[in-house]
Amino acid sequence: MSLVARHLESNGIPTVVLGSAMDIIEYCSVPRYAHVDFPLGNPCGKPFDTAMQKSIAEDVLDLFGQATQAGTIVRLSYQWNEDQAWRDAYARVSDENLEHLRELGEQRRREQLQNKTSLAKIDFN
C-alpha cells in the first residue's frame, strides 16, 4: 500500500495512508501517514463505533489540509481499551507455541505444494 501511495503522489494525486503498523509504514516513507494505535484490522475506528469512525475521517481530512511536507506523520489519540495485552500477544513466538508454529509451517508448505500457491498469500502491509 505504501508503494501505491508513493506512486499516486509522484503522479499528482495527494495521498494519506491510514494504518496501525507504524514501523512498516515509517520504513517505507509515505507522504502523509495517520497512525491509529489499535490492533491491526480497524484503522478507521472500532467496529460499529460510528462516532469514532467519523472523527477519524475528519482527522484524515485535516491531515490532507494541513501537511506541508513529505513524511508528515500524525499519531491520532484514540485508545483501543485499557487492556494492552494485544501488543504482547500479536504473532508471538514462545517456547509454548514453537512446536505448533513449526507444524503450522510444514502443513502450509505441503498445502502450497499441492495448490501451487505461493507466499504471495501472506499480507505484510
Place this chain on the structure above:
Amino acid sequence: MTEVYDVPYMRRTRDYYRAQGYKQDYVWAHFSDAPFQALAKSLEKSTLALITTAMPDTGKGRSERKLYSTPVDPLPDSMYTDELSWDKQATHTRDVNSFLPIVPMRALVEEGRLGKLAERFHSVPTEYSQRSTREVQAPEILKRCLEDGADIALLVPL
C-alpha cells in the same frame, strides 16, 4: 499490565515465519524520503478515492487475489479479509467501515467538508513482489483513480 508501545510488526513477522520454518525473510520496501504533492483543489471541491487491502467478498474475490474496483454504492455488507495479516485474536472485520470508511466519508461529503467520493473503491492485493506492486498494480490504480476523477486518495492497509 502491559505497557503501551508501538508493536514491532516487522520483527514479529520475521520471527513468526522463521519459527514456521521459512528460510527467507520478507523484505519490506524501504525509502528514506517520500514524494509530496500539494492539494490542487480545496477539500470541499476534491474527489476522494478509497483504496483497501481487503478483497471483495465474492467467489472471485475469495479465490483470486488481484486488483478489483467496486462501486461505493451500495455499501458492501462485508469484505474478504481472512488471508490478510490482521489481529484475529483482538478484533474482527465484520464492520466494513472500521477499515474502509465509506459511510464516515460520505457523511463529510454531506456536511460539505469533502467534495465527493469517487464512485468506485479499489482493492489492492499485497504482493510478495515489490516489483509487481511498483510496475503493475500502482500504475493500474493510478489509471483507475484518474478515470474516476479522483483528486486525492486515502489508502488503508488492514
